[in-house]
Amino acid sequence: MTKLLHIDSSILGDHSTGRALTADVVAHFRAKEANLEVTHRDLVAQPLPHLDMELFSQFGKDIPADAPRRDEHVQSAEVLAEFEAADIVVIAAPLYNFGVPSQLKSWIDRLMIAGRTFRYVPTGIEGLIGQKKIVIVATRGGIYEENTPAAAFEHETSYLKAVFASLGQEVTAIIAEGLARNGGANRDAILAAAKDKIAAL
Incomplete structure (x- = not known):
């Protein structure tokens, strides 16, 4: 069975172009994969606390039943497990103030x-999670592609x-950029x- 993790991060709800396009991506993979299991995490409806030292210090550790903030630690472990288990990860990433939404950053x-x-x-950083198919749907009101005046301000897809x-x-x-222009x-x-x-994925 192929597992797909669908991540939404737009604050616009049903008015979000990114949410609509990522739904199209998921539908595309459903049509291609007879046994596709989809997990959907809405980072606005289910916000994750911003990272702090207490949360960071417990990553990857067993959490005692009486641990302070145990629910938050369990939530962090669940988020990681979903990602590790996924074969395909589809992420809606709107551009907010030149970067990704804070909700998406907390997930990362x-x-x-x-x-x-x-x-x-010695040569840098090496991944330990095997190979996944990562699809990012980036939506932008303006134009930030390479060789445009605002290209240096794009810290969403590049990040x-x-x-x-x-x-x-x-x-x-x-x-999908330039959505708000003209x-x-x-x-x-x-x-x-x-x-x-x-359609070409």
Whole structure:
């Protein structure tokens, strides 16, 4: 059985373009995989606490029943287990103030555990989780692609590619940008192009 982990992080709910496009990605893989098991984690409906030293110090450890903040520790362990078990990871990543939503950053902080998901080696960082298919759906109101005036301000897809590269993963990025430019005049064409890329996965 193939396991797919679907991550949503937009605060816009049903009005989110990224949520709609990632749903299309999941539907695409459902059509391709007869035995696809999907786990959906909505990081807005189920927010994770921001990382602090108490949480960080307990990553990867057994948590006693009477431990302070035990529910938060268990939640962190569940998030990591979902990611480790997944063969395919589909992530909705809107661009907020030039970076990823804080909700998504809190999820990433549960994955990056030295000695568990990656390790330091003489040549840099080596992933320890095997190979997964990582699909990022990046949505942006403006234009931030390479060789444009705002390219240096894009810390969303470039950041996520760096995160997953450190875990030994390659990323397929489906980018729908310019959605808010000219009053959204090109929105339909942008979404159609994104859906063509989804169909080609």
